[in-house]
Amino acid sequence: MDTTRRETRSVIDVRGLRKRYGTKQAVDGLDLRVDQGEIFAVLGPNGAGKTTTVEILEGFRDRDSGEVTVLGQDPASGGRAWRSRLGVVLQDSRDQVELTVRELVRHFAGFYPAGRDPEEVIDAVGLREKESTRARHLSGGQRRRLDVALGIVGRPELLFLDEPTTGFDPQARRSFWELVRSLREDGTTILLTTHYLDEAAFLADRVAVVRDGRVVALDTPDALGGPQARRPVVRWTGPDGTTHAERTTHPERLVAELTANGALDGEAPGLQVEHPSLEDVYLELIGTAAPTTASTTATTTAPEGSTQGRSTEEVAR
Amino acid sequence: MSATAPPDDARATAGLRLPSAARLGIDRTGIELRAFVRERDAVIFIFTYPLIMMVIFATVFSGQDQSADGYGVPFAQYFLPGMVATGIMLTSFQSLATSIAVERDDGTLKRLRATPLPAVSYFYGKIGLILLTTIVQTSLLLVLAATVYDVPMPADVSSWATFAWVFVLGTTTGTICGVAFSSLPRSGKSATAVVTPVVLVLQFISGVFFAFFALPSWMQTVASVFPLKWMAQGMRSVFLPHDAQVLEVAGTWQHGATAAVLGAWLVVGLVVGIRTFRWRRRDDG
Ligand SMILES: Nc1ncnc2c1ncn2[C@@H]1O[C@H](COP(=O)(O)OP(=O)(O)O)[C@@H](O)[C@H]1O
Ligand SMILES: [Mg+2]
Numbered sequence: 274m275d276t277t278r279r280e281t282r283s284v285i286d287v288r289g290l291r292k293r294y295g296t297k298q299a300v301d302g303l304d305l306r307v308d309q310g311e312i313f314a315v316l317g318p319n320g321a322g323k324t325t326t327v328e329i330l331e332g333f334r335d336r337d338s339g340e341v342t343v344l345g346q347d348p349a350s351g352g353r354a355w356r357s358r359l360g361v362v363l364q365d366s367r368d369q370v371e372l373t374v375r376e377l378v379r380h381f382a383g384f385y386p387a388g389r390d391p392e393e394v395i396d397a398v399g400l401r402e403k404e405s406t407r408a409r410h411l412s413g414g415q416r417r418r419l420d421v422a423l424g425i426v427g428r429p430e431l432l433f434l435d436e437p438t439t440g441f442d443p444q445a446r447r448s449f450w451e452l453v454r455s456l457r458e459d460g461t462t463i464l465l466t467t468h469y470l471d472e473a474a475f476l477a478d479r480v481a482v483v484r485d486g487r488v489v490a491l492d493t494p495d496a497l498g499g500p501q502a503r504r505p506v507v508r509w510t511g512p513d514g515t516t517h518a519e520r521t522t523h524p525e526r527l528v529a530e531l532t533a534n535g536a537l538d539g540e541a542p543g544l545q546v547e548h549p550s551l552e553d554v555y556l557e558l559i560g561t562a563a564p565t566t567a568s569t570t571a572t573t574t575a576p577e578g579s580t581q582g583r584s585t586e587e588v589a590r
Numbered sequence: 591m592s593a594t595a596p597p598d599d600a601r602a603t604a605g606l607r608l609p610s611a612a613r614l615g616i617d618r619t620g621i622e623l624r625a626f627v628r629e630r631d632a633v634i635f636i637f638t639y640p641l642i643m644m645v646i647f648a649t650v651f652s653g654q655d656q657s658a659d660g661y662g663v664p665f666a667q668y669f670l671p672g673m674v675a676t677g678i679m680l681t682s683f684q685s686l687a688t689s690i691a692v693e694r695d696d697g698t699l700k701r702l703r704a705t706p707l708p709a710v711s712y713f714y715g716k717i718g719l720i721l722l723t724t725i726v727q728t729s730l731l732l733v734l735a736a737t738v739y740d741v742p743m744p745a746d747v748s749s750w751a752t753f754a755w756v757f758v759l760g761t762t763t764g765t766i767c768g769v770a771f772s773s774l775p776r777s778g779k780s781a782t783a784v785v786t787p788v789v790l791v792l793q794f795i796s797g798v799f800f801a802f803f804a805l806p807s808w809m810q811t812v813a814s815v816f817p818l819k820w821m822a823q824g825m826r827s828v829f830l831p832h833d834a835q836v837l838e839v840a841g842t843w844q845h846g847a848t849a850a851v852l853g854a855w856l857v858v859g860l861v862v863g864i865r866t867f868r869w870r871r872r873d874d875g
Contacts, residue, residue, distance in 0.1 A: 294875075325875060331704060334875040353608055353706040361704035368698035371628040372621065380621050384614065384705045386606035407628070427705065 282309045283342075284431050284462045285330060290339035292325050292486075299325040301486035303339070307464055309430075312457050314477035315466040318559055322486035323466035324364050327435050330464070331361050344431055357385050360429030360461075362420045364436050370409035374400050377408065378422050385427035398422045398452060414445035418452070425456060432456065434465045438472060450475055470555050484559045498554040510543035511536055611708045618707075618715025619722075626719055636685060636723060640677040640731050644669065647799070648739045656801045661836050666739035668837075671825030672798035674728055675760065679818055681724045682764030684789050686716060687771040688781040695778030695871060703869040713769070720765055728757070741829065749828050752845070756824035759849065763817055763856040770863035776872065792818040803837050810839055817855045820848040 285307035292300040300322045307313040315323050328334045329341060332348035341348055346355050369377060378395055382388040395404055398418040403411060408419060417437055424432055434453070438446045453476055457463060467473055473480045474494040482490040482497065490498055500522075507527050508518045512535075521527045524546045531537040537544065549557075627633055648666040655662030656669075693699050702712060735741040744750060771788075775781040793799055795809045796819040802810065813819040826834065827843035835842050 328875055333700070333703070333870065353708060356704065357608060357706040359704070361701075363697065363700065363704070366697055366701070368693070368696040368701055369625065370696075371625045376621065376624060380617060381705065383609060383617050384707045386608050386706075423701070 283307065284309050284344060285313075285464060286340070286342040287326075287330070288340045290326065290329065290341060291337045292322075292329065292334065293337055299486055300329070300336075303483070303486060303488055305481060305488065307462060309462050310457065310460060311478040312453065312463045312465060312476050314473035314480045315464065315483055316468070316470065316473040316477075316480050316555070317466075317483035318468055318561075321468075321483045321559075323468075323483060324435055325486075326483075327433055327464065327466055331359065331433055332356075357427060358430045360424035360427060360432040362417075362424040362432070362434045362437055364439075366416060366420050368408075371407055373405050373407050374411070374419055374422070375404040377419065378426055381423045382426045388427050389425065391426060394422050394426045397425075397455070399448065413440050414442070414449070417441070417449065421449075421452065425461070429461060431462045431464070434463060436466055436468065438467070438469065446472070470552055474551055482555065482558045490558050494551065497551065498558055502554045502557060503549055506547045506549065508543065508545045508547060509537055516543065608706055611711045612714070614707060614711035615714025615718065618711050619718030622715045622719040623722065626723070632685065636681055637727055637730060639680060640673045640727060641734055643676075644673050644731060644734055644739075648735075656837070658801075658803055658837055661833065663830055663834050663837070664741075666735060667741045667830060668801060668826070670731070670735045670739075670741050671829045672796075672822045673731055674825045674829075675796075675818060675821035676793055676798050677727045677731060678724055678757065678760045678821060679764050679789060679792070681727055682720050682761050683768040683771070684785055685723075686720065686765055686768030687775075687785045690716075690769060690772035691775040691781035691785075692778035694772070694868065695781075699869045700874070716769075717765060720761060724757075724761055744828055752824065753828040756821060756828070756848065759852045759856070760817065760821040760824070763852045763859065766856055766859035766863055767817070770859045770866060773866040773868060792816055795819075797822050801837070803839060814851075817852050820844075820851045824848045 283306050285305060287303060287305040290300050290303040290305075291298070303322070303326060305313075305315075305326075315326065317323055325334065329336045330343050330348055332343075332351045335349060343351070344355060344358050348355075372380075375391070375395065378391040382391045382394070395401055398421055400415060400418055400422065403415055406415075408416065411419060421434070421437070424434075437453075438449050441449060450472070453463060453465070465473075465476060477494055479492065480490075480494050480497055481488045492499070504520045504522050505524050506518050506520050507524050508516065509531065510516050517536075519527060528537070528544070528546075644666075647669050651665040651669075654665050656665055657663070690699075699712075732743065736743050744753075771785065772781070775784040792813070795805065795813040796802070796816065797805065797813070798818070802813075802819065802822070805813070810819075823838065823844065826838075827845065830837075838844070840847075
């Protein structure tokens, strides 16, 4: 992957964004900057404030305070010309079910001054076989592809994707991810929200982890959380049979010390040096990580070959 | 490219223009029509309801007159104008109040709002659909009345001129009030339940199912506040003989009052519609 920044212009600039619903502070002083040409992921658990943030950027919701610039404009006052440069894929879609894929893509293409060729878009999202199918009869994944088709048919400079793969099977997610990457290759800047860590890790050039309406970490997926969060954990079983775990920047020094003071005997049963996976880092960031000392099963040896338990090395691109 | 310059509008510099609102209105009419004809229930209801009502009432009361003070007109002839007016209200007011509420609920409006489609083009599409469906529906009704129930069609130009302005003004008012009313239902599901009773009550009190002159005077007074009574009366002035004016409460067709009441509702609907129209559900941020 090309991870070097191709452009340095900012497409989205958000400072001190706040939005409150009743007593719930949905967005609580959020800062973001998305550069041209990148895939930027806003990653966080349900209720973190992702949709609220994105819909403020799209001009749908009013903010209580903060500075927001999207494509050089305040979204609250964006007109037709501004909207013609955006692509929006909303979190849920169940509209216009009586129209076919092709009718919808062609119709939406006509809204824009320099839209893409509808036929090419249908091919790009892989809906050629379904072009004459009404939206009502599409599967969840196909419907999402149609949403993306409608989002990109205007050749947007900036595309918003709000939880685009929720409910997908693994295969559908894979091919969806490839589609999103190909859009970046075409020069589209993409702001993606997700609560799937692996999605952010696979797609994003940079990730902002959001919790309670605030950005708690912002970096490339590989570097998320910073060196502190990535310190290895040393685990061992003491002579009395109890398990121990300790975080350290210098695991070999700790092992030497433990051996020297007799906490470890020569055999060292259960001695492990574990590098936290991206998932460990993420869970710690959003405040749901199990405490280090209580954890006795090593994440790196998680039995299921699922995408959830992958180590940092596997996830890194 | 500098690090600080705000992104300029590449399309503007390339001289690309946004498509015109009128052209998009035509596109919208096309897509509205397609979606409409595929909603089989709605199509059947809109086109057959007035016909079925016409058949039922004209059959049940066949051979009878609507008469008072020694003057009478055949039942089918008296019933037709009310059915034409009702049809207009169904295709404009009722179908729009429901369909916009549903489109707000299911996210159609929100999706369109995210695009550069101008708001007026969306409404042009609705108006186009309503005009076409109303014309088809009214024509079917007139053909049925003329061929099966021998209702005489007016032969003079001035009657058809009256028909034209009552039809256009009634449809426009119904459309605009439908847009305004669409913000009232809390959800798409409740839209039909909220809109239908209003329409049904108006049909009963406005001289559609029963002769207007035979209704209690308080009911006549209430009905006079609403457009349907005036649309029905305007249509009676087209399809009933000149002398049938004696059957009206005022003793005349009251074209001036008809235009005034419909016009007033048009203005009120416009003001309310513009102030209350929302692209998103109430609970949507
Ligand atoms: N329209 C709304 N009315 C009331 N509360 C809302 C509304 N939208 C969002 N919230 C609340 O704001 C918080 C953030 O929601 P949201 O932005 O949808 O989170 P996410 O997209 O990250 O799951 C949640 O606690 C949610 O309940
Ligand atoms: Mg969300």
